[in-house]
Amino acid sequence: MEEKKKVSKNFIWAIISLVLAILTVRLVLKQSKDLSITDLCMILKESDKLYLIGAVVASLLFIWFEGVAIRSILRRAGYKRGPLSGLLYSTSDIYFSAITPSATGGQPASAFFMMRSGISAGITTATLVLNLMMYTLSIIALGIIAVVISPQSFTQFRTSSRVFIIIGFSVMVILAAGFFLLLKKENILFKPACKIISFLNRIHLVRNKEHLLAKIEKTRSDYKVCSDLISGHRGVLISSFIWNFLQRTSQIMVPMLVYAALGGDKSLMPAVFSKQCLITIGYNFVPIPGGMGISDYLMIDGFNDIMESSMAYSVELISRGLTFYICVLISGIITLTGYLISKRKGS
Numbered sequence: 001m002e003e004k005k006k007v008s009k010n011f012i013w014a015i016i017s018l019v020l021a022i023l024t025v026r027l028v029l030k031q032s033k034d035l036s037i038t039d040l041c042m043i044l045k046e047s048d049k050l051y052l053i054g055a056v057v058a059s060l061l062f063i064w065f066e067g068v069a070i071r072s073i074l075r076r077a078g079y080k081r082g083p084l085s086g087l088l089y090s091t092s093d094i095y096f097s098a099i100t101p102s103a104t105g106g107q108p109a110s111a112f113f114m115m116r117s118g119i120s121a122g123i124t125t126a127t128l129v130l131n132l133m134m135y136t137l138s139i140i141a142l143g144i145i146a147v148v149i150s151p152q153s154f155t156q157f158r159t160s161s162r163v164f165i166i167i168g169f170s171v172m173v174i175l176a177a178g179f180f181l182l183l184k185k186e187n188i189l190f191k192p193a194c195k196i197i198s199f200l201n202r203i204h205l206v207r208n209k210e211h212l213l214a215k216i217e218k219t220r221s222d223y224k225v226c227s228d229l230i231s232g233h234r235g236v237l238i239s240s241f242i243w244n245f246l247q248r249t250s251q252i253m254v255p256m257l258v259y260a261a262l263g264g265d266k267s268l269m270p271a272v273f274s275k276q277c278l279i280t281i282g283y284n285f286v287p288i289p290g291g292m293g294i295s296d297y298l299m300i301d302g303f304n305d306i307m308e309s310s311m312a313y314s315v316e317l318i319s320r321g322l323t324f325y326i327c328v329l330i331s332g333i334i335t336l337t338g339y340l341i342s343k344r345k346g347s
Helices: 002-032 037-045 049-076 083-099 107-116 121-149 159-184 187-202 209-231 234-261 266-283 294-303 309-346
Strands: none
Touching: 037 309, 049 083, 049 107, 049 121, 049 234, 049 309, 083 107, 083 309, 107 121, 107 309, 121 159, 121 209, 121 234, 121 266, 159 187, 159 266, 159 294, 187 209, 209 234, 234 266, 234 294, 234 309, 266 294, 294 309
C-alpha cells in the first residue's frame, strides 16, 4: 500500500514536471519570435558535428561521473560496487531530483537502490551526505573559477539575475557547511529521530519503541563508522571532490560546445563557460523541478551579452534539451529498468 502511494506521488510529480517543461519550451520559443522547433532542427543539421557530438558526450558524462563519485566513497567504506550499480545510483538521483521541487529529492531514490544492493542504511546515508557536500563544493569552486576566467561575467547579468546568483552562492556555502557538520556530528541527524519515536510512543501512535530505537542506533553506529572512515581519509575526500567537479564541469561545458557547434566565435567559449557556471549557481537552490523557467531565464539573460539574441535562444534550447530533458529521460528509463530487474531478482 505504501509503495503504491509513493508510485502515485512520483507519477503526479512526473506529470507536473512534464507540463512545466512544455510550458517553459513554449514560452522560450514565443519570446524568441523567429525561432521554431523546425528552425532548431535545421540549425542542428547545419551545425559542426564534432562540437555537437562533444556536447552530447559531455551531457552523458554528467550522469556517469556521479555514479563514479558514489562508488569511490563506497569503496573506501568497504563496499565494492560495479559500474552498472553506480550508474543506477546516479540515474535514480538525477531523475527524481528533476521531477521533485527539492534539488536533493533524488537522494532517497539513490539510497533505496544502494540499500537494496546490500549497503546498510548508515553507510548509505554517510555516503550520500559526503557526496552532496562535494557536489556543492564543486559548484562553489566553479563559481570562483568563472569569475577568474571572466571577471565581467557577473556584472553583465541583469540585477534580478545577479540577485539569484548571490542568493544561490550563499545557500551553497551554508549547505556545504551543513553537510560538513552532519558528517562530524551525527547526533544532529539521529537525536531528533529518537525524540520523535519516543513522543509518538507516548501518544500511542507507535508501538515497539525499543525495537525502532535499536534500529536507529544501529544506523547511527554504521553512519559514524563510515563518516569517521571517509572524513579522516584525505584520499577519499579528494577523489570524491574531483569526480563531482568533473561531473559539474561536463554539464557546464555543454552550452559552450553547443555555441561552437552553431558557428559561434571560438574565442568567446571561455566566456560562455564562465556565464554557465554562474547560471548554475543561480538556479540550483530554486525549489522548482529542474529549476525550469529560472534556468532558462538566466541562460538567455547571460548569453545575450556575448552573442546575438537568436544565437542565445538556440544555444539555450539545445543545451537544456541535452543537459536536462534528454538526461532526465535517459535517467528515468535506466532507473525504471533497474527497479524492474531488482524487483524480479527479489521476488
